[in-house]
Amino acid sequence: MKLKVKAAPKTSSYAESVFGQLDHLIRTRPSTKTLAAEACIMFLNNKTLSWLESKDTQEQQELMKKASKGVKNLRDKKEVLNQIPDDKSVFNFTKTKEGTKSRKNLTVEELITNLKMLVRQSIVRDNLDESDKHVLVGKRVKHRFDTNGEDQWYTGKVISQVPAFPEWFNIVYDEDRAVYTYHHQMMI
Template identity: 35%
Template sequence: MTNDICYYGLWQNRQQVEEGLSRLPTNEQRKAVESQLKFRRTVLKQKSDDNKIFNFSRKNDQGKYVKLTIDELKKNLLTLIEDTLKEVTTERVHPDVPLFVGEKIDHTFSDGIVYKGYVISGVPGFPLWYNVKYEGDEAIYAYNLAEDYKSGDVQIVVE
Protein backbone atom coordinates (compact mmCIF):
# COMPACT_ATOMS: atom_id res chain seq x y z
CA MET A 1 0.00 0.00 0.00
CA THR A 2 2.75 2.44 0.96
CA ASN A 3 4.71 1.49 -2.16
CA ASP A 4 1.68 2.43 -4.28
CA ILE A 5 1.49 5.84 -2.59
CA CYS A 6 5.22 6.34 -3.05
CA TYR A 7 4.70 5.56 -6.75
CA TYR A 8 1.53 7.63 -7.32
CA GLY A 9 2.09 10.25 -4.60
CA LEU A 10 -0.49 11.15 -1.96
CA TRP A 11 -3.13 13.20 -3.72
CA GLN A 12 -4.26 15.99 -1.39
CA ASN A 13 -6.35 18.28 -3.57
CA ARG A 14 -8.53 18.20 -6.70
CA GLN A 15 -5.68 19.38 -8.94
CA GLN A 16 -3.38 16.56 -7.80
CA VAL A 17 -6.16 14.01 -8.42
CA GLU A 18 -6.78 15.35 -11.93
CA GLU A 19 -3.06 15.54 -12.76
CA GLY A 20 -2.36 12.12 -11.28
CA LEU A 21 -5.11 10.48 -13.29
CA SER A 22 -4.21 12.31 -16.50
CA ARG A 23 -0.67 10.86 -16.38
CA LEU A 24 -1.91 7.29 -16.12
CA PRO A 25 -3.25 4.95 -18.76
CA THR A 26 -6.95 4.18 -18.31
CA ASN A 27 -6.24 0.61 -17.18
CA GLU A 28 -4.11 1.89 -14.27
CA GLN A 29 -6.40 4.66 -13.03
CA ARG A 30 -8.60 2.34 -10.96
CA LYS A 31 -5.59 0.94 -9.09
CA ALA A 32 -4.32 4.46 -8.38
CA VAL A 33 -7.64 5.71 -6.95
CA GLU A 34 -8.18 2.51 -4.96
CA SER A 35 -4.65 2.91 -3.55
CA GLN A 36 -5.46 6.45 -2.43
CA LEU A 37 -8.64 5.26 -0.71
CA LYS A 38 -6.95 2.27 0.97
CA PHE A 39 -4.07 4.43 2.21
CA ARG A 40 -6.42 7.02 3.68
CA ARG A 41 -8.48 4.34 5.46
CA THR A 42 -5.69 2.04 6.66
CA VAL A 43 -2.56 4.14 7.12
CA LEU A 44 -3.88 7.65 7.73
CA LYS A 45 -6.91 6.25 9.60
CA GLN A 46 -9.21 8.82 8.01
CA LYS A 47 -12.81 8.66 9.19
CA SER A 48 -16.00 9.57 7.36
CA ASP A 49 -19.67 9.90 8.22
CA ASP A 50 -20.37 7.76 5.14
CA ASN A 51 -19.15 4.25 5.95
CA LYS A 52 -19.43 3.24 2.26
CA ILE A 53 -17.01 5.90 1.00
CA PHE A 54 -14.07 3.48 1.09
CA ASN A 55 -15.93 0.71 -0.80
CA PHE A 56 -14.89 -0.34 -4.31
CA SER A 57 -18.21 -1.99 -5.18
CA ARG A 58 -21.92 -1.77 -4.39
CA LYS A 59 -24.99 -3.95 -4.73
CA ASN A 60 -27.08 -3.39 -7.84
CA ASP A 61 -30.88 -3.73 -8.09
CA GLN A 62 -30.53 -7.51 -8.57
CA GLY A 63 -28.49 -7.83 -5.37
CA LYS A 64 -25.22 -8.53 -7.19
CA TYR A 65 -22.04 -6.65 -6.43
CA VAL A 66 -20.74 -4.40 -9.20
CA LYS A 67 -17.52 -2.41 -9.24
CA LEU A 68 -17.84 1.32 -8.75
CA THR A 69 -16.85 3.33 -11.81
CA ILE A 70 -13.65 5.36 -11.85
CA ASP A 71 -15.80 8.50 -11.60
CA GLU A 72 -17.61 7.15 -8.51
CA LEU A 73 -14.30 6.21 -6.85
CA LYS A 74 -12.84 9.61 -7.76
CA LYS A 75 -15.90 11.36 -6.27
CA ASN A 76 -15.40 9.44 -3.01
CA LEU A 77 -11.71 10.36 -2.93
CA LEU A 78 -12.49 14.03 -3.54
CA THR A 79 -15.08 13.96 -0.74
CA LEU A 80 -12.45 12.57 1.65
CA ILE A 81 -9.96 15.22 0.54
CA GLU A 82 -12.52 17.99 1.07
CA ASP A 83 -13.26 16.61 4.55
CA THR A 84 -9.58 16.89 5.54
CA LEU A 85 -9.39 20.47 4.29
CA LYS A 86 -12.16 21.45 6.73
CA GLU A 87 -9.75 20.81 9.60
CA VAL A 88 -7.24 23.46 10.58
CA THR A 89 -3.73 22.28 9.74
CA THR A 90 -1.21 23.11 12.41
CA GLU A 91 1.95 21.39 13.36
CA ARG A 92 1.57 19.71 16.72
CA VAL A 93 4.36 19.74 19.24
CA HIS A 94 5.45 16.18 20.02
CA PRO A 95 7.64 15.21 22.96
CA ASP A 96 11.27 14.61 21.95
CA VAL A 97 10.56 15.63 18.33
CA PRO A 98 11.38 19.03 16.79
CA LEU A 99 9.08 21.06 14.58
CA PHE A 100 9.63 20.07 10.94
CA VAL A 101 7.69 22.51 8.74
CA GLY A 102 10.07 24.77 6.85
CA GLU A 103 13.14 22.70 7.68
CA LYS A 104 15.67 21.02 5.43
CA ILE A 105 16.16 17.36 6.29
CA ASP A 106 18.35 14.37 5.54
CA HIS A 107 16.06 11.34 5.30
CA THR A 108 17.64 7.87 5.34
CA PHE A 109 15.55 5.07 3.90
CA SER A 110 15.85 1.31 4.38
CA ASP A 111 18.17 1.06 1.37
CA GLY A 112 20.70 3.20 3.30
CA ILE A 113 20.52 6.07 0.82
CA VAL A 114 20.17 9.55 2.32
CA TYR A 115 17.81 11.90 0.50
CA LYS A 116 17.97 15.65 1.03
CA GLY A 117 14.55 17.23 1.33
CA TYR A 118 12.51 20.18 2.46
CA VAL A 119 9.42 19.86 4.70
CA ILE A 120 6.72 21.89 2.97
CA SER A 121 3.79 21.48 5.35
CA GLY A 122 1.73 19.14 7.45
CA VAL A 123 -0.73 16.86 5.67
CA PRO A 124 -4.19 18.43 6.09
CA GLY A 125 -6.22 16.46 8.60
CA PHE A 126 -3.28 14.25 9.61
CA PRO A 127 -1.11 16.02 12.19
CA LEU A 128 1.60 13.34 12.35
CA TRP A 129 2.24 13.38 8.60
CA TYR A 130 4.31 15.89 6.63
CA ASN A 131 4.65 16.82 2.95
CA VAL A 132 8.27 16.56 1.83
CA LYS A 133 9.93 17.60 -1.45
CA TYR A 134 13.25 15.92 -2.19
CA GLU A 135 16.08 17.40 -4.24
CA GLY A 136 16.00 16.27 -7.86
CA ASP A 137 12.42 14.98 -7.63
CA GLU A 138 9.31 16.88 -8.72
CA ALA A 139 6.91 14.80 -6.60
CA ILE A 140 5.76 15.68 -3.12
CA TYR A 141 5.76 12.79 -0.64
CA ALA A 142 3.99 12.35 2.68
CA TYR A 143 5.71 10.70 5.65
CA ASN A 144 5.30 10.31 9.37
CA LEU A 145 8.54 12.14 10.11
CA ALA A 146 8.19 11.91 13.90
CA GLU A 147 8.63 8.12 13.79
CA ASP A 148 11.56 8.39 11.39
CA TYR A 149 13.15 11.09 13.55
CA LYS A 150 12.86 8.95 16.68
CA SER A 151 14.47 6.00 14.88
CA GLY A 152 17.32 8.24 13.68
CA ASP A 153 16.33 8.14 10.01
CA VAL A 154 15.49 11.85 9.80
CA GLN A 155 17.87 14.63 10.78
CA ILE A 156 17.28 18.35 10.51
CA VAL A 157 20.02 20.04 8.47
CA VAL A 158 21.46 23.06 10.24
CA GLU A 159 23.19 25.50 7.93
Protein backbone atom coordinates (compact mmCIF):
# COMPACT_ATOMS: atom_id res chain seq x y z
CA MET A 1 0.00 0.00 0.00
CA LYS A 2 2.85 2.40 0.81
CA LEU A 3 4.26 1.87 -2.65
CA LYS A 4 0.93 2.82 -4.26
CA VAL A 5 0.69 6.15 -2.43
CA LYS A 6 4.40 6.99 -2.52
CA ALA A 7 3.97 9.45 -5.40
CA ALA A 8 0.89 11.10 -3.87
CA PRO A 9 1.41 14.63 -2.56
CA LYS A 10 1.77 14.95 1.23
CA THR A 11 -0.59 17.93 1.40
CA SER A 12 -3.43 19.35 -0.63
CA SER A 13 -1.88 22.82 -0.79
CA TYR A 14 -1.26 22.67 -4.56
CA ALA A 15 -4.87 21.67 -5.27
CA GLU A 16 -6.09 24.41 -2.94
CA SER A 17 -3.86 26.90 -4.75
CA VAL A 18 -5.34 25.93 -8.13
CA PHE A 19 -8.89 26.23 -6.78
CA GLY A 20 -7.96 29.62 -5.32
CA GLN A 21 -6.76 30.75 -8.75
CA LEU A 22 -9.98 29.44 -10.31
CA ASP A 23 -12.06 31.28 -7.69
CA HIS A 24 -10.15 34.51 -8.41
CA LEU A 25 -10.69 34.13 -12.17
CA ILE A 26 -14.42 33.47 -11.74
CA ARG A 27 -14.81 36.51 -9.46
CA THR A 28 -12.84 38.88 -11.69
CA ARG A 29 -14.19 37.52 -14.99
CA PRO A 30 -17.64 36.04 -14.31
CA SER A 31 -18.41 35.36 -17.97
CA THR A 32 -15.23 33.36 -18.61
CA LYS A 33 -15.63 29.84 -19.94
CA THR A 34 -14.19 26.85 -18.10
CA LEU A 35 -11.78 26.09 -20.94
CA ALA A 36 -10.41 29.65 -20.89
CA ALA A 37 -9.97 29.57 -17.10
CA GLU A 38 -8.22 26.20 -17.32
CA ALA A 39 -5.87 27.51 -20.02
CA CYS A 40 -5.04 30.60 -17.96
CA ILE A 41 -4.27 28.55 -14.84
CA MET A 42 -2.12 26.09 -16.79
CA PHE A 43 -0.27 28.96 -18.48
CA LEU A 44 0.56 30.51 -15.11
CA ASN A 45 1.44 27.30 -13.26
CA ASN A 46 3.52 25.76 -16.03
CA LYS A 47 5.48 29.00 -16.45
CA THR A 48 4.93 28.74 -20.19
CA LEU A 49 5.95 32.32 -20.93
CA SER A 50 9.33 32.04 -19.17
CA TRP A 51 9.93 28.71 -20.92
CA LEU A 52 9.07 30.24 -24.30
CA GLU A 53 11.29 33.27 -23.67
CA SER A 54 14.22 30.97 -22.85
CA LYS A 55 14.13 29.64 -26.45
CA ASP A 56 15.92 31.37 -29.32
CA THR A 57 13.88 33.48 -31.76
CA GLN A 58 13.72 30.89 -34.54
CA GLU A 59 12.52 28.14 -32.19
CA GLN A 60 9.95 30.52 -30.69
CA GLN A 61 8.52 31.18 -34.16
CA GLU A 62 8.38 27.44 -34.95
CA LEU A 63 6.60 26.72 -31.66
CA MET A 64 4.09 29.51 -32.28
CA LYS A 65 3.37 28.16 -35.80
CA LYS A 66 2.77 24.68 -34.36
CA ALA A 67 0.47 26.09 -31.70
CA SER A 68 -1.55 28.11 -34.21
CA LYS A 69 -2.02 25.01 -36.40
CA GLY A 70 -3.59 23.23 -33.40
CA VAL A 71 -6.25 25.92 -32.96
CA LYS A 72 -8.59 24.30 -35.53
CA ASN A 73 -8.47 21.00 -33.61
CA LEU A 74 -9.25 22.82 -30.36
CA ARG A 75 -12.21 24.58 -31.96
CA ASP A 76 -13.49 21.27 -33.35
CA LYS A 77 -13.17 19.63 -29.93
CA LYS A 78 -15.00 22.56 -28.34
CA GLU A 79 -17.80 22.21 -30.89
CA VAL A 80 -18.11 18.47 -30.19
CA LEU A 81 -18.13 19.00 -26.42
CA ASN A 82 -20.77 21.73 -26.62
CA GLN A 83 -23.28 19.58 -28.48
CA ILE A 84 -26.70 19.52 -26.84
CA PRO A 85 -28.95 16.48 -27.29
CA ASP A 86 -32.39 16.92 -28.85
CA ASP A 87 -34.09 15.53 -25.73
CA LYS A 88 -32.42 16.56 -22.46
CA SER A 89 -34.39 13.94 -20.53
CA VAL A 90 -31.89 11.32 -21.74
CA PHE A 91 -29.59 12.53 -18.94
CA ASN A 92 -32.14 11.60 -16.25
CA PHE A 93 -31.68 8.64 -13.91
CA THR A 94 -35.22 8.92 -12.56
CA LYS A 95 -38.67 9.67 -13.92
CA THR A 96 -41.85 11.10 -12.40
CA LYS A 97 -44.54 8.62 -11.43
CA GLU A 98 -47.77 9.28 -13.28
CA GLY A 99 -50.16 11.50 -11.32
CA THR A 100 -47.68 12.18 -8.48
CA LYS A 101 -44.70 14.37 -7.72
CA SER A 102 -42.55 11.46 -6.54
CA ARG A 103 -39.88 9.97 -8.76
CA LYS A 104 -38.72 6.43 -9.41
CA ASN A 105 -35.43 5.12 -10.80
CA LEU A 106 -35.22 4.24 -14.47
CA THR A 107 -34.74 0.56 -15.28
CA VAL A 108 -31.46 -0.68 -16.70
CA GLU A 109 -33.14 -1.14 -20.09
CA GLU A 110 -34.35 2.49 -20.07
CA LEU A 111 -30.88 3.73 -19.12
CA ILE A 112 -29.34 1.68 -21.94
CA THR A 113 -31.89 3.08 -24.40
CA ASN A 114 -31.05 6.64 -23.28
CA LEU A 115 -27.33 5.97 -23.65
CA LYS A 116 -27.82 4.57 -27.15
CA MET A 117 -29.86 7.65 -28.05
CA LEU A 118 -27.04 9.93 -26.83
CA VAL A 119 -24.48 8.01 -28.85
CA ARG A 120 -26.65 8.18 -31.98
CA GLN A 121 -27.06 11.94 -31.57
CA SER A 122 -23.36 12.50 -30.92
CA ILE A 123 -22.36 11.23 -34.36
CA VAL A 124 -21.44 14.28 -36.36
CA ARG A 125 -22.25 14.02 -40.01
CA ASP A 126 -19.35 14.49 -42.38
CA ASN A 127 -20.38 17.76 -44.02
CA LEU A 128 -17.00 18.84 -45.32
CA ASP A 129 -16.66 19.72 -48.96
CA GLU A 130 -14.49 17.50 -51.14
CA SER A 131 -11.38 19.70 -50.82
CA ASP A 132 -11.34 19.46 -47.00
CA LYS A 133 -11.69 15.67 -46.82
CA HIS A 134 -8.70 13.46 -46.08
CA VAL A 135 -7.48 11.34 -48.98
CA LEU A 136 -8.54 8.12 -47.17
CA VAL A 137 -12.19 9.16 -46.76
CA GLY A 138 -14.33 7.27 -49.25
CA LYS A 139 -11.61 4.71 -50.04
CA ARG A 140 -11.94 0.93 -49.74
CA VAL A 141 -9.56 -0.69 -47.24
CA LYS A 142 -8.54 -4.21 -46.37
CA HIS A 143 -7.51 -5.10 -42.80
CA ARG A 144 -5.79 -8.19 -41.52
CA PHE A 145 -6.71 -9.42 -38.06
CA ASP A 146 -4.97 -12.22 -36.18
CA THR A 147 -7.66 -14.53 -34.82
CA ASN A 148 -6.34 -17.50 -32.81
CA GLY A 149 -3.13 -17.54 -34.84
CA GLU A 150 -4.92 -17.32 -38.20
CA ASP A 151 -4.94 -14.28 -40.44
CA GLN A 152 -8.42 -13.09 -41.38
CA TRP A 153 -8.97 -10.33 -43.92
CA TYR A 154 -11.86 -7.88 -43.78
CA THR A 155 -12.72 -5.29 -46.42
CA GLY A 156 -14.58 -2.09 -45.77
CA LYS A 157 -14.89 1.60 -46.57
CA VAL A 158 -13.50 4.63 -44.74
CA ILE A 159 -16.61 6.73 -44.20
CA SER A 160 -15.19 9.75 -42.35
CA GLN A 161 -12.58 11.29 -40.13
CA VAL A 162 -13.43 11.50 -36.44
CA PRO A 163 -14.36 15.15 -35.72
CA ALA A 164 -11.62 16.97 -33.78
CA PHE A 165 -9.29 13.95 -34.07
CA PRO A 166 -7.73 14.15 -37.55
CA GLU A 167 -5.63 10.99 -37.16
CA TRP A 168 -8.66 8.76 -36.45
CA PHE A 169 -11.01 7.35 -39.08
CA ASN A 170 -14.42 5.67 -39.05
CA ILE A 171 -14.72 2.47 -41.10
CA VAL A 172 -17.71 0.31 -42.01
CA TYR A 173 -16.82 -3.24 -43.02
CA ASP A 174 -18.70 -5.25 -45.63
CA GLU A 175 -21.43 -7.42 -44.09
CA ASP A 176 -21.25 -5.49 -40.79
CA ARG A 177 -23.33 -2.41 -39.96
CA ALA A 178 -21.19 -1.29 -37.01
CA VAL A 179 -18.86 1.69 -37.35
CA TYR A 180 -15.28 1.01 -36.22
CA THR A 181 -12.75 3.70 -35.37
CA TYR A 182 -9.02 3.31 -36.02
CA HIS A 183 -5.92 5.45 -35.67
CA HIS A 184 -4.27 6.04 -39.05
CA GLN A 185 -1.08 4.20 -38.01
CA MET A 186 -3.11 1.03 -37.50
CA MET A 187 -4.36 1.30 -41.07
CA ILE A 188 -0.92 1.14 -42.71
